[in-house]
Amino acid sequence: MKLTGGIWTGEESRLSLERVVKELGERFRGSLLRDYPLSRLTTFRVGGPAALVAMPIDEGDIQIVLEKTSEHNLPLLVMGKGSNLLCSDRGFPGVVLLMRKRGKPHIDENGQLEVEAAIPLNTVIAHCVARGRGGLEELVGIPGTVGGAIWMNAGANQKDISQCLVEIYICEPEKGMSWSWRPKSDFPFSYRYSGIGNRLIYKAILKTYSCDVEELRNLCHNYQEKRKATQPLSRPSAGSVFKNGENYQAGELIERCGCKGWRVGDALVSRKHANFIVNMGKASAREILELIEMVRAKVYEMERVQLELEIELVGF
Numbered sequence: 050m051k052l053t054g055g056i057w058t059g060e061e062s063r064l065s066l067e068r069v070v071k072e073l074g075e076r077f078r079g080s081l082l083r084d085y086p087l088s089r090l091t092t093f094r095v096g097g098p099a100a101l102v103a104m105p106i107d108e109g110d111i112q113i114v115l116e117k118t119s120e121h122n123l124p125l126l127v128m129g130k131g132s133n134l135l136c137s138d139r140g141f142p143g144v145v146l147l148m149r150k151r152g153k154p155h156i157d158e159n160g161q162l163e164v165e166a167a168i169p170l171n172t173v174i175a176h177c178v179a180r181g182r183g184g185l186e187e188l189v190g191i192p193g194t195v196g197g198a199i200w201m202n203a204g205a206n207q208k209d210i211s212q213c214l215v216e217i218y219i220c221e222p223e224k225g226m227s228w229s230w231r232p233k234s235d236f237p238f239s240y241r242y243s244g245i246g247n248r249l250i251y252k253a254i255l256k257t258y259s260c261d262v263e264e265l266r267n268l269c270h271n272y273q274e275k276r277k278a279t280q281p282l283s284r285p286s287a288g289s290v291f292k293n294g295e296n297y298q299a300g301e302l303i304e305r306c307g308c309k310g311w312r313v314g315d316a317l318v319s320r321k322h323a324n325f326i327v328n329m330g331k332a333s334a335r336e337i338l339e340l341i342e343m344v345r346a347k348v349y350e351m352e353r354v355q356l357e358l359e360i361e362l363v364g365f
């Protein structure tokens with residue numbers, strides 16, 4: 050279970066936050082932002098302020114944030130590109146550890162790719178394509194970081210990232226914040242699930258294979274064109290709202306139930322892809338959540354299927 054909400058009990062927690070800010074200020078080398086709007090950090094463009102956003106520059110910074118939030122019992126959210134999150138209008142009452150791009154990917158002589166979790170997946174794919182390394186191209190267009198993709202086992206075009214994964218370098222709060230390389234086989238990867246829980250992914254090794262550059266470029270182009278044709282990419286969203294089931298595509302069920310075009314305030318069930326909810330301008334998280342519940346209830350009423358969320362709720 051990830052810690053993404055809940056222990057904000059007023060004065061006591063505010064004091065904890067002040068202490069954490071003070072103690073971080075003494076050792077933390079990256080940037081700290083107070084009361085920063087999550088709407089600026091998420092692809093849905095919604096969400097109230099995070100009490101504190103910490104942007105680490107290295108492993109040491111990450112370690113300090115993990116230690117201090119745990120010591121002072123403050124909620125912690127590790128965030129990549131915020132492309133799979135619906136953050137509450139009230140914001141997040143703790144520390145957001147924002148994983149942003151740092152080092153360059155590196156491919157060794159055996160085709161193994163070592164990459165920092167904070168790097169956008171699309172940057173890594175472009176790096177591989179330019180060097181004639183295949184394996185990840187099916188995932189092109191997923192707007193998250195490598196860490197976010199591994200954490201939720203992102204996938205597209207019958208491929209998910211765990212199929213390319215060799216090992217991850219993680220920090221484990223439950224093991225005294227220890228860092229270690231762990232093989233993929235240590236985790237129960239399945240459809241949009243990794244089992245990584247509240248461990249932090251710092252680096253990963255992915256396997257690639259030799260491939261013709263032109264062929265890879267064409268494949269990526271075709272996958273991108275398919276996205277453009279089927280997904281409402283010009284509006285803010287968090288991608289597919291619900292998971293597909295073994296016997297159904299969530300988008301097809303939603304469409305069959307007549308929910309396309311349903312709207313609450315500025316939150317709209319896309320007419321292009323029924324499993325996307327888009328922000329038409331000033332949608333609030335509350336409006337999006339209300340729409341999600343309406344769609345879920347309709348699909349249950351008509352199809353007797355309980356849709357499961359693919360996006361993650363934060364701070365509700």
Ligand SMILES: Cc1cc2nc3c(=O)[nH]c(=O)nc-3n(C[C@H](O)[C@H](O)[C@H](O)COP(=O)(O)OP(=O)(O)OC[C@H]3O[C@@H](n4cnc5c(N)ncnc54)[C@H](O)[C@@H]3O)c2cc1C
Nearest residue numbers: 127129130131132133193194196197198200203204250288
């Ligand atoms: C237009 C659009 C299209 C999309 N298409 C797809 C698609 O085809 N397939 C698909 O699977 N998804 C898709 N998504 C959803 C999303 O892009 C993916 O889930 C992506 O992998 C999330 O990565 P992120 O960096 O944005 O993670 P975030 O949204 O920031 O975080 C998601 C989860 O990962 C955790 N996390 C992030 N980084 C780390 C880390 N370093 N260590 C530990 N935990 C971490 C967070 O705590 C959170 O629980 C789409 C989204 C959009 C907006």
